[in-house]
Amino acid sequence: MIQLAPAKNDAILFGQHKNLVGIWTEAADDAVADHSVVDEAKATTAVIMVTAGMIHHSGPFRLHVELANQLRHHGIPSLRFDLSGIGESLGIGSGGSSLDRAADEIGQAIDCIANRYGIEKVILFGLCSGADDSVHTALMDDRVSGVVAMDGCGYRTRQYYWHRFAGHYLPRLVRISKWSSLLRRFSSREDDSPKSLQLGDDIREFPSRDLAQSQLMQLADRSVRMHFIYTSGVGDYYNHAGQFDAMFPSLCEADQITHCYFSDMDHVAFLCEDRAKLVRHISDNVCQMLH
Secondary structure (H helix, E strand, O other): OOOOOOOOEEEEEEOOOOOEEEEEEOOOOOOOHHHOOOHHHHHHEEEEEEOOOOOOOOOHHHHHHHHHHHHHHOOOOEEEEOOOOOOOOOOOOOOOOHHHHHHHHHHHHHHHHHHHHOOOEEEEEEEOHHHHHHHHHHHHOOOEEEEEEEOOOOOOOHHHHHHHHHHHHHHHHOOHHHHHHHHHHHHOOOOOOOOOOOOOOOOOOOOOHHHHHHHHHHHHHOOOEEEEEEEHHHOOOOOOOOHHHHHOHHHOOOOOEEEEEEOOOOOOOOOHHHHHHHHHHHHHHHHHHOO
């Protein structure tokens, strides 16, 4: 196995208000030749990792750090940075919706690496709300040539409800322990104590399914390459491998769009082996986008 030189990571401060902080990881000079991408593309394209929720730029369980190291192994530079108000980036800057603010700050990140490192195109990777921000930014900025979105928008379909019943409820119906627990609950004294917050849908707000389909088609028509990853961690709205095609039937023939489902992986790839699998999967898809 070829050993690469230690990664060169530069901490950078950028943005209109000099409030955004990120880490730039240069491509390795001794990247593995048989895995490297087209020289011209890799010289002018970088990956930007978008903040997931309130997690800082290292990503959940250092996912972004591991991905940056894997990408440099392929000769691809990357930037991971904190959106304003998260991690080390001060909470000042543009107003508007959270999506518009994130898109504006990602645009400032592209400006920075374009001026400093000669980057012309970027591929965005985002998890959860970072996936939503990545797609929204791609719609607004022509410099985005690719998007890898993990656990992005999703919509329940008829097949979803069947898989939900067969995989979740049916196994519980045949368990005696579940029936016993239910009987005890009904026979026990009602709890009059005040309730806390009740269970409900996630705070993320997806566009309507028709609008999402139209937006993705718009990006595909612009030749933006997209790969959508879903995990069992979003089982409240996505739970089987064929659901993407059922959600967006008009996108089935779009060559620019691919998708996959990891039924045994949680939302943040908590297990080390899951993260290693995910990092390889993302980097392989990024390489494909550059060919």
